[in-house]
Amino acid sequence: MTAIITGASQGIGECIAKRLAKDGYNVAINCYPSDGDKEKAEKVAEECRAMGVEAEVFAADVSRYDQCEAMVKAIKERFGVIDALVNNAGITKDGLLARMSEEQYDAVIAVNQKSIFNMMKPVCSIMMKQKHGAIVNMASVAGLYGNPGQFNYSASKAAIIGMTMSAAKEFGARNIRVNAVAPGLIKTPMTDALTDEQKDKIFGQIALKRFGEVSEIASTVSFLLSEEASYITGQTIEISGGLAM
Ligand code: NAP
Numbered sequence: 399m400t401a402i403i404t405g406a407s408q409g410i411g412e413c414i415a416k417r418l419a420k421d422g423y424n425v426a427i428n429c430y431p432s433d434g435d436k437e438k439a440e441k442v443a444e445e446c447r448a449m450g451v452e453a454e455v456f457a458a459d460v461s462r463y464d465q466c467e468a469m470v471k472a473i474k475e476r477f478g479v480i481d482a483l484v485n486n487a488g489i490t491k492d493g494l495l496a497r498m499s500e501e502q503y504d505a506v507i508a509v510n511q512k513s514i515f516n517m518m519k520p521v522c523s524i525m526m527k528q529k530h531g532a533i534v535n536m537a538s539v540a541g542l543y544g545n546p547g548q549f550n551y552s553a554s555k556a557a558i559i560g561m562t563m564s565a566a567k568e569f570g571a572r573n574i575r576v577n578a579v580a581p582g583l584i585k586t587p588m589t590d591a592l593t594d595e596q597k598d599k600i601f602g603q604i605a606l607k608r609f610g611e612v613s614e615i616a617s618t619v620s621f622l623l624s625e626e627a628s629y630i631t632g633q634t635i636e637i638s639g640g641l642a643m
Contacts, residue, residue: 400477401623402470404428404460404517405487407439409586410536410612414484417616418623419446419453423482426473430487431457431465452477460487460513470520479528482623483521485514485535488554495549503550510554514561518576522569530573532623535562537580539638555580559634566632575631577622582638585609605640 399422406415407429415425425446429439439455446453456473458465474480489509491502514535525531540548541555562578569576583589583600589609592600601607618637621627 399481400424400426400473400479401482401484402426402428402456402473402480402517402521403484403486404513405430406442407435410581410584410615411484411486412438412442413612413616414486414619415442415453416445416449417613417620418482418484419449419451421620421624422451424452424477425454426477427453427455428460428469428487429455429457431459460485460516461508463512463516463519466513466516467520470517470524474524480521480524481528481531483517483531483533484619484623485517485533485558487513488536488538490548490551492547492551494547498549503553506550506554507557510551511557511561514558518561518565522565522574525574526569526572531569531575532627533565533574533576534619534622535576535578537562537578537634539580539582539636539641542580542634542636543642562634563632570631575622575627577627577630577632578634579615579618579622580634580636580638581610581615582636582641583609584615585611603641604638605643608639610637610639 401418401423403415405411406427427439429435443453456469458469535558537558538555540552544552565576
């Protein structure tokens with residue numbers, strides 16, 4: 399079994415890559431083509447190989463179709479098969495709409511939204527020939543409910559939910575499942591920096607009264623890619639501790 403994880407040099411993507419390696423997948427670890435990212439991604443690959451699977455780093459800017467197409471071709475040549483794809487890479491360039499620049503808007507749409515097209519087109523063409531495959535796209539609660547200061551990010555994440563449903567309908571007959579996850583507030587250095595007072599205010603809106611862990615995103619992704627989820631497609635699973643109900 400082979401899985402591709404985009405933006406896997408750190409954060410949620412890193413955790414998903416390690417979880418899928420633990421599940422027994424050979425992992426193709428995508429990172430942005432900079433020296434720093436490649437170095438971090440190599441460390442993730444090493445940790446995956448220590449779990450007894452094959453792991454290799456493939457650098458490509460997911461906002462560029464030509465780079466994605468070439469990367470997918472290289473991954474197919476290296477591993478022979480592509481069973482799973484996790485479209486995780488994403489960025490924020492927050493700001494209130496009144497002050498948001500066109501560059502801020504376009505950059506977030508290119509990385510978060512167009513990357514889904516850039517990756518799914520070449521990968522689905524391979525999965526259609528294989529007559530099997532599973533894909534998980536990384537949405538966000540911002541795409542479900544909106545978020546002030548994240549007009550661009552919310553647009554990109556809402557689009558991912560629509561793309562997930564369209565692709566699920568297009569590829570279902572070929573035994574390819576396409577789902578999305580929509581994380582809420584996840585424990586990262588950014589959330590660690592909040593004061594207790596700020597945290598209490600946020601926890602007031604979360605039923606479970608805590609932030610999520612990256613491992614809790616990875617476990618849901620692992621489930622959705624697995625045969626345990628064989629009758630689930632076109633769905634967006636919210637992982638937010640009960641943020642909005
Ligand atoms: P992160 O730590 O910033 O990781 C994102 C990864 O994507 C980084 O490795 C980043 O590389 C990579 N990336 C960015 N642009 C790229 C490009 N053009 N090509 C290839 N790789 C690129 O963020 P995270 O918190 O783990 O988030 C992962 C995903 O979850 C994102 O889609 C995000 O929107 C989503 N999400 C996160 C949260 C949360 O609370 N953290 C909540 C909801 C949804 P660089 O380091 O070079 O930028």
